[in-house]
Amino acid sequence: MMNKLSFKIGMLFFVFIVLVEVLLFFVLYTNLANNQVDEVMDNLLARGNTHRDVLEDNYSRSTMDHVRIMEAASDFVVVITDTQGQVLVKSNPIEYEIEQVIQRVIQAPIDSKGEIVEKRWKDKKYIASDSLIVIDNEIKGHVLMFAKTNKVKNMLDQLSYQFKIIGLLTLILTIITIFILSKLITAPLKRIKEASEQIYNENKQIDLNTKRKDELGVLARTITRISKDLDQLKAERTEFLSNISHELRTPLTYIKGYADVLNRPDLSGKDTRKYSLIIKEEAEQLSLLVKNLFDLAKVDQNKFDINKEWVSLCEIIQSVTERMRPAFNEKQLTIDTKCPADLIALVDPSRLQQVLINVLDNAKKHSYENSVITLKVKEDLQHINIIVDDEGEGIPKEEIPYLFNRLYRVEKSRSRLSGGSGIGLTIAKEIVESHGGVIHIDSEIGVGTTVTIALKKGEISE
Ligand SMILES: Nc1ncnc2c1ncn2[C@@H]1O[C@H](COP(=O)(O)OP(=O)(O)OP(=O)(O)O)[C@@H](O)[C@H]1O
Ligand SMILES: [Mg+2]
The missing domain is CATH 3.30.565.10 (Histidine kinase-like ATPase, C-terminal domain)
Structure with a gap:
């Protein structure tokens, strides 16, 4: 299985797709997440600053209530504190995490008039911004804005879920690909392989008839042709050898026969000359034949x-x-x-x-x-x-x-x-x-x- 061509090609396909997917996921995920988070943070800070600006113009209980009512209907949480961290107004109940942020900004005040004070959206339930209320150069309090991080998280969860689905699809596709490849490529290749082994081992003539027009079809037809040629060559060789031995035998039989005749004691001088001439002619014929055969061998070797x-x-x-x-x-x-x-x-x-x-x-x-x-x-x-x-x-x-x-x-x-x-x-x-x-x-x-x-x-x- 592991050594099968279809498996190898399929695995290659799989690895490539997974690699591309991982890369794509990584780029998309980080980009999307960062954009989303940045947007939420900008929005949060802008809202906080707006509330702060209104409060600086009109620092009163009723303005604070107004802000509270506005944010009570939104997805955000607003908390307004004095410089000591005393909560003056809140749009939602103070949760533990919100309390922690309040403590922090009181203990370590920010340098500017407004900034993001909690960015860790992956670990925290809220991200937070702090805008300082400054009236006549004196800090009066903080407008703290909170936004839930679960929206961003949900979106990113959705994204990774989709990528998982795509991963699974790839896996299924790979299995189908391996299956099709093994039908389309490996099966005919296997036939060709077996056929060539047959030619090699058993000297058999094979016929890989195929109607395929691709490289595999060409390969199959070539192998079929080779096997036919080989078969013909073998037949020709056998015939050639038997012809040759016959060719050689004929003059040799004459030579032997006339040599025997020459040995007869009662032979006249005239006959002796006649028979030795025949022997000479036959020997010449034989050497011509050998020369021609030699030429023929050179022709076959392209020499x-x-x-x-x-x-x-x-x-x-x-x-x-x-x-x-x-x-x-x-x-x-x-x-x-x-x-x-x-x-x-x-x-x-x-x-x-x-x-x-x-x-x-x-x-x-x-x-x-x-x-x-x-x-x-x-x-x-x-x-x-x-x-x-x-x-x-x-x-x-x-x-x-x-x-x-x-x-x-x-x-x-x-x-x-x-x-x-x-x-x-x-x-x-x-x-x-x-x-x-x-x-x-x-x-x-x-x-x-x-x-x-x-x-x-x-x-x-x-
Ligand atoms: N001019 C010809 N007239 C009649 N038959 C011919 C003629 N030329 C060739 N042949 C025939 O063709 C055959 C093949 O010729 P080829 O020259 O190949 O062989 P060969 O003459 O028999 O032997 P080799 O040339 O090897 O001594 C001959 O055996 C002969 O039957
Ligand atoms: Mg001739």
Whole structure:
């Protein structure tokens, strides 16, 4: 309970409100009380002084009676004494506290003609003022005025009562807030927490379907997505590993088989050469595969560095076609290149070569003998397009979307003749995309295949 988020937020809310309330109460209470008390005191003294003034003008029994009658009807008490403290007139019976004040002013007379002589409104029943009656420079007596303090006290009691009510309301509100918060925040958070634990511990795919549009909704959807991705990744990894082991096993089986054949004593010199050549080819294939796998691993770790420089595209194309010519000749393929001689681009030359070799190697593998492969570079406003066309067997439409998947091959049987491992295009795509470009394939069965590499001119321009 104490560790619950809703409780913590609720408590925070509560503490803040109580703090604000206490502060407010303190300021209001003292201000109100002081104002009220000041007003009562001013009023009291003014009344006393007025009576005194009248008495100074006409110091007689009847004037005193007059004052007494006036105050008998009011909330105040008036007592008129002589200099000895003898009560001459009183509007109410003399209570103990009033008597005490009279004694005090007689024993310790005030310095001025009138002032407040009892201010302690919190402890006393009355506050009091004293006005001296002075006639011909001689003190004749005192007009003592008293006002009850219970009015002020009542008002302040009322105030603190109201603040207590507000305090109580705050408490109730806090409890409601904690309750709502725990429903609104903690419950979904708890679900998310449990779900993430499930992903972590049981590797389970979870679905936190929620329609919430706030941060919690986003969090829930993100976690759901992560769990799906994780699941897919796991499936892909398993498939990838089984594909890889298959890829590795095939050439190894050949190598082992032909090595066994080579051991046969009755083998002719011609066969020996033939089989050792096959072994060599398989071993080359294997090392190419390992190299490609290594590249793939780098792609996955984003360690695939691209070092761009300004180079002539035609020179790159030239060097690639030169390198591949012997392989093309083997199949009597013609390679036809068209490229604007002055075109330079900001690319990584060796990576771009890698792409072109992959694409041309595919074209070669899937072309019929004596056909033509065209490689042309075309510019438009925004792109430099490198287009490789072959007149080969083509690719079924439904296979095209998967060509760039790792280890994907159209002819699933692993014939040694066309035998690639299905990594070439994956790496090509990765390289082209890290140059900010796109690669795509169009193909028609029996007509041929077109691979287009479109590099954006913005970054890779002349
Ligand atoms: N020009 C093409 N004509 C017909 N099929 C093609 C062509 N290019 C690619 N393919 C098909 O796409 C698949 C994937 O190509 P990719 O280059 O990725 O792998 P691969 O050539 O089989 O192996 P690797 O390039 O790794 O040695 C190929 O196996 C092939 O079936
Ligand atoms: Mg290939």
